[in-house]
Amino acid sequence: MARRLVHFFGNGTAEGHGGMKEILGGKGAGLHEMTRIGLPVPAGFVISTEACEIYLTRGGEALRRAIGGELARNLARLERATGRRFGDGRDPLLVSVRSGAARSMPGMMETILDLGLNEKTVLALAERTGNGRFAFDAFRRFLGAYGSVVFGLPRDSIERFLQEARLRSGVRFDTELPAPALQEVCRRIETHISESTGRPFPQDVEEQLWGAIEAVFKSWMAEKAVTYRRVERITGLPGTAASVVQMVFGNLGETSGTGVCFTRDPNTGHKKLYGDFLMNAQGEDVVAGIRTPMTIQKMRKRLPRAYRELERVRSILERHYRDMQDLEFTIEEGRLYMLQCRTGKRSPRAAFRIARDMAKEGLIGRPEAVSRVTPRDIERLFYPVLDPKVPRRELQGRLLATGIGAVPGAASGEVALTARAAEEAARAGRAVILVRRETSPEDVAGMHAAQGVLTATGGKTSHAAVVARGWGKTCVVGCDRLSIDEERDRLRIGERNLRSGDQVTLDGTEGVVYEGTFPLVRPELPEAYREVMSWADSLRRLGVRANVDTPYDARKAVEMGAEGIGLCRTEHMFFDSEERRLAIREMILAQGAEARERALARLLPFQRQDFEGIFEAMDGRPVTIRLIDPPLHEFLPHGEEEQRKLAERVQLPIETVAQRVEQLRESNPMLGHRGCRLCLTHPEILDMQVRAIMEAAVAVRRRGVKVLPEIMHPLIMDPKEFEILARRTRQAADRVLKDERRKIPYLVGTMIEVPRAALLADAIGALADFFSFGTNDLTQMTMALSRDDSGRFLPDYVDEQRIGVLPDDPFQTLDQAGVGQLVLWAIERGRRGHPGLKIGICGEHGGEAESVRFCHRAGMDYVSCSPYRIPIARLAAAQAAIESRRRENPRKAGAARRTRRGPGDGRSGPIHGGRQRGRRHPVAQA
């Protein structure tokens, strides 16, 4: 027997169920499921998405051959179930025909109500209901929908007959039009259809039905629907289903009505019905907004019986689906009919509350509660945003340009074009936005002083983005309509010329720059957040650490839930003050090891002090400190003026300084003299840094605080490099401990950020106490992508409509297909060379949910990310652990599985928002 293409439901039984979304669409599956569990649902049937695929690939004739018999049989069943006949001259069956795909695409596809009306049946309907006005109103609605949806006439060309009728009758609302006027409207629309299309409006109801089914199927390929799917990245679906359902009428008078509601408040998560109700109206009237609906609470007073019935339904549905539902219903002469039910969209705040409450109510387990919130929910909880009360029009009027939103949130302040200017303005207590072509470590102090950062170049993981994200500072990058004239202290953004000091506002969520300032609001963390996150913490296996460089940030990180520091970059410390900058510059300009050591000796107390602060802030948690990493030229000033000043301070000719800067210039600094190469060629830097770390550890330990320093070497690509550096590191550390007569355990480990280090991980692992994957650089080298430059083509690479080579920005989401292979290889090899080797990640990916899941599967011990991403990492780590357990023990996860059968909008999977496009390494999938 051929596969069933039409699925009936009605009178308490259904051929399908809620798990058949792929075949019945979300709406269709919901109707079947609701029927199955005994809820009041009008009878009907669903023509499957497979039938749609037949129509789209092989045409209308093929569709009729494929489903003709089934359609006829199901129409007959529907007639039996309702006791009415389709096209009957006395008591006609009317139906709605609606689209509905497996993923919700609100408003994208077509709906036709009141199908089955014609010149004959409309009179029968008028007679049966004793309401001519109602019958002709239904007919004109049907004619209008059919004319536009099936015949493709412009809506306006049909609407105008109603307008004319209102004018003629001198009334304001359609509801005031008398039956004859509506009948006249119907006649005119019919004439308009046949004149415009050369085909008469079909009086044959079966022809009407075929026309509507084809139109619904065709709407799957309508431009707006295709665009929507592209934007929402909906792929792999065969088409839409079409549901044909007995019409029920909410517009049969004052005991009828129609409504849309949520089973809990989608803004706050509060457990009460939340929605709108319109008396004496059909569904579309609620949405159309012509009449103002009442709240669902008011309906309680107006139709108390129906309301109690709705409460009962809501309770059944929540127990059944174990999630908050978004419902559509109609009340026909006091009787409730459920027309739709799907998992409801909700605010981040509500997501936490609903998850927490449902777990407490016993509807779901804690793992499921943790799975119900998304990383995006967390993100949106934290960032200050433009006050939503600001009118859209005002925003539009002050828009200067758009760029890439690198760090969400919003910030206002005066423009500063140099780091120094930003620092000065901040010192004077003024809010400031640092605006640069691109940022470099020289700008770090200025960035720190600023409220937000705007750059002309770079992508979401450019220097500006990474640093700003670390501080949770709003940042817009890649604003290519920005050009800066630093000398004249001017800039141009879009069409406007500004000067430094002018006020601008950044919206880092949207990636927009506005002129002037706007009010901002900072959301408060909901109660439920802490509770759900504590459950997440108890469920995850992965540790979560922070990437921070200062005591202040370290404290912030602990507040956000960090269990240690995975990456403390020591170079930012060199920019923290004029004095430090001078010392590091003197070190670089020093001729010979002795002069270099003198300059380093001046840096030592600064570094020691920083480390002491960080150790104290972390209070016994492990702290991974990376030794100096960037190429030395990044520490030197590049402008002539700055160079002159430096030359004076260090008493060298300006030419010497300029020459040294020039000498240090590199064609590809990313692959240049940096990372551990610096300590190999200048071991005295290593000595100073290790000494500062261990002296700080001793000092803090003396004050009774536990310390766990982990010293990390960057850019290792060969076991020999690590061997040399680890030996020297241990010598320098042990010297301090011996001098101070203290025993403090410490580790010496390495970044794995060069492909060759991953390839030789067995030999390196045998020597190292730990690995930390630097997936930013590993991605750059493995993919030959410069983070700072790739903005020119990477957006097109990720956009399927342009070049579409990559599923995601690999600097956002770890490239599992390529870079992931190296990571897995290195973990396997590293642990082969050193069983139990401690392994973590400290690239930006450590705070991105999909990548954290990969880290869990890959068997890492921890992830590390900027403080503001720590909650995301904690959640993602917990969700990954829950997933793993479900995979390992599917029976136990059965209950959770069943909830996934629920109707949905993409929220129903245990982990939301995780796109599954692109290749995955088999090990990573296992």
Added chain:
Amino acid sequence: MARRLVHFFGNGTAEGHGGMKEILGGKGAGLHEMTRIGLPVPAGFVISTEACEIYLTRGGEALRRAIGGELARNLARLERATGRRFGDGRDPLLVSVRSGAARSMPGMMETILDLGLNEKTVLALAERTGNGRFAFDAFRRFLGAYGSVVFGLPRDSIERFLQEARLRSGVRFDTELPAPALQEVCRRIETHISESTGRPFPQDVEEQLWGAIEAVFKSWMAEKAVTYRRVERITGLPGTAASVVQMVFGNLGETSGTGVCFTRDPNTGHKKLYGDFLMNAQGEDVVAGIRTPMTIQKMRKRLPRAYRELERVRSILERHYRDMQDLEFTIEEGRLYMLQCRTGKRSPRAAFRIARDMAKEGLIGRPEAVSRVTPRDIERLFYPVLDPKVPRRELQGRLLATGIGAVPGAASGEVALTARAAEEAARAGRAVILVRRETSPEDVAGMHAAQGVLTATGGKTSHAAVVARGWGKTCVVGCDRLSIDEERDRLRIGERNLRSGDQVTLDGTEGVVYEGTFPLVRPELPEAYREVMSWADSLRRLGVRANVDTPYDARKAVEMGAEGIGLCRTEHMFFDSEERRLAIREMILAQGAEARERALARLLPFQRQDFEGIFEAMDGRPVTIRLIDPPLHEFLPHGEEEQRKLAERVQLPIETVAQRVEQLRESNPMLGHRGCRLCLTHPEILDMQVRAIMEAAVAVRRRGVKVLPEIMHPLIMDPKEFEILARRTRQAADRVLKDERRKIPYLVGTMIEVPRAALLADAIGALADFFSFGTNDLTQMTMALSRDDSGRFLPDYVDEQRIGVLPDDPFQTLDQAGVGQLVLWAIERGRRGHPGLKIGICGEHGGEAESVRFCHRAGMDYVSCSPYRIPIARLAAAQAAIESRRRENPRKAGAARRTRRGPGDGRSGPIHGGRQRGRRHPVAQA
């Protein structure tokens, strides 16, 4: 029983043999082997290198305990064999004590002759020989050697007694001193020794022997020896052996003498004895150069019997060792004694002739003949060099500075500071040396016009080096004492100020810059070269192709033996003339696809014409053409003047041009918008290039020439990229073939030069017709090493005495440990996805012997390199194939193996010069 540490030889038997170089040293093993095969060798014994290790690690007492018994037993055997007794008052046994390690270290370690003389035995010797002069001369030599070697006195402090004696006696030569004068010299030296050291000269001969043995062993660690081993990269040896051999005397009168000779002429390879002979002299006199020796041919007349004996020995040795030998011998009263025999060093020319001749003589097989020449031999055959007749002193006087010798050979010419100036000078017929800070593709025309290239920065694989090597043009890079003031048309090299137009000479072999011009000589290819190379061609499995960009170079490549083009870079073509430069620049500056296409249309005929020329030159051989690769900014002028000119030509404001250049600037261009990314964002470039290729193919085919175009996409990192580009390539190619109604087979393949491409080689391989490894970029990315910048630390990385992380410069010799893993992985995966996939290499490594061997083992189909490296690749490919066959069939290779037992200087392995340091991937070794 403990391991034997002293090995006896004498009277036709020997405890050791020629294969025991590691234990007996080269010299010791040679003495044993010569004794074994019945040659006249004085008796003696060798104290093994293991004994040396005991001495060096545990000291003299331990040495005496370890070998004391063995030494006594062997001394006794030596006394029995010679019929004389050590220290005997009537007929004393005298011995020489010499050092000798497994690898020859000429002049680096110590030798003591005539040991066993003391105040008593010298008189006995005088009496026995009836020659007091001889006896005291021997004694004073021994005293001198002992005083300096064992007691560490300065040679001068001893030599002066001889001078004083000559002055006192009023004679010119030592040989004229009478016996009493010499006796007096001996007394004075003895007194000097005891006064200077506080210890008397030992009269006890066994004490003498111990002292000498320890001194020889100690000399292994002498500073000059350590330095020598570092420079020559000799590692892994435990120490030197010490041979103790009965003295024979070449200074017993006119039937005695001593000589050094080669069994064939080491300069020409001619089959005749070649060397020097000194009548009535001891070995050291030949080397000391105080008396002028006669040629070995003259000895024939003077000592015909001894000469015939020598001829007999030579013939036995060549048949035995099957290689040319370097001999030392002494004739004592008409009787020939062989003192040393080792494989002889030879000129490149002689290497070819000897290999060819020996194969023809049946001494060795052709595979062995091919194994006997080295890549360095070939290199040195080809390059023009400074006329060796120029006196060293003159060179020294005109030396300006040293840098890195990137391309061997030599060139003279006037300094040009810009590519344009170089072109102009060349057009005017003047020889020119292009001197730049560093070169870029903009300079290519100027480099082509120049005789040689000198840069201030960069290493052996910088842009300058790679391009110059491709043309076989002498090139010195990384000359850090060079600074250029382009504006004032001046430069400073070392201490001298020059201006453009001044003459300089580059020695690319040594990496030196001289002022003025020098005569150069270009060596002629020896006859034997072609013969040996044709044998190599018939033995190799790997194909050898060329990296060339012009018809001229293509012809050159065919001449050098290329079987196709493995890499034709299309971008150099864009710099070939002012017109082309303008067209490509217009293309880049074009606003919108249409304007871009117009500019491209102007480039089309140029490209087509280039391809036609190349196809014709290659005459049916496959030609791999790489589509545009470098970032676009490399095509634009960076100087303001040039930009202004361009702006005028393209009728754009200078600001627009400058802005575009600025926009295209990248922080890490290596990882930027280049390679296939250009054709993905600007597919019209691909269309133009493919059209030009196929139209050229059609045109050439019409003229009856076969063509095999292979179109190659660079920088692929994802199968999707290749899929998109391959589809478009095939569309564009097929369009031309359809329009022209021709069928021409062509291939579409990809570079594998990004680590990710290697990781995803299965998916990419399934789509591609061929892979070509771009190991230059693959090395850069896998190791995080920028070719252009790494000069700052890479030399230290390779220098074991500095940082010593890497065994070789990975841009010279493929990094098998790391990059090699990716290569092997990609080959295995690629062929898994596409059985029989054609695979080659087109990085610089394709012309480096060790890397070519790796390519053979890895199963590649061909290597490709610059024309001047093709003979090296052919040879290395043959040697790799021979090695494989030997490994697979060791019995058949037995004969060849045995020759490796020969004495040697590092030339004796089947493949010379291939250092085996560093890790190797197991597969690569198998």
